[in-house]
Amino acid sequence: MELFEKSTGATILEVAFKFHDIESRISEEVGLTLDEIRCLVTTYLRHPSCVSDLNNLLSIDPTRTSKVLKSLEEQKLIKRELDEFDRRKSRIEISEEGKAMSEKILKLANELGKKYLDSISKELLNYVEDH
Numbered sequence: 001m002e003l004f005e006k007s008t009g010a011t012i013l014e015v016a017f018k019f020h021d022i023e024s025r026i027s028e029e030v031g032l033t034l035d036e037i038r039c040l041v042t043t044y045l046r047h048p049s050c051v052s053d054l055n056n057l058l059s060i061d062p063t064r065t066s067k068v069l070k071s072l073e074e075q076k077l078i079k080r081e082l083d084e085f086d087r088r089k090s091r092i093e094i095s096e097e098g099k100a101m102s103e104k105i106l107k108l109a110n111e112l113g114k115k116y117l118d119s120i121s122k123e124l125l126n127y128v129e130d131h
Helices: 008-030 034-046 051-058 062-074 096-130
Strands: 078-082 090-094
Touching (some): 008 096, 034 051, 034 062, 051 062, 051 090, 062 078, 090 096
Antiparallel strands (some): 078 090
């Protein structure tokens, strides 16, 4: 059964599974967990000023975010500093290594995503030609 003959729900799930496969391949390639990738790339692209901003962007538990940021900091991909005005807050800054890793992740995502989207485009063209 072709992608475009399935129910909408099945198609959405298939696409979600494929994107998860892409994330997993990127994770394996760069040696970071999916949570580390999400935190790092979000920090790179969105520049959250503090941990609570990152929590809001990712909609994940603050404790989990803290563990992930600790790991990224140990890998020298980010830097955290206490806010000089509010010592309860940590400011997040991406390091040069973190920027390079983010660019590598985005390049891989672009390459793998393009291959997947190209395959969907071919499948759609075949479907249109047959109908």
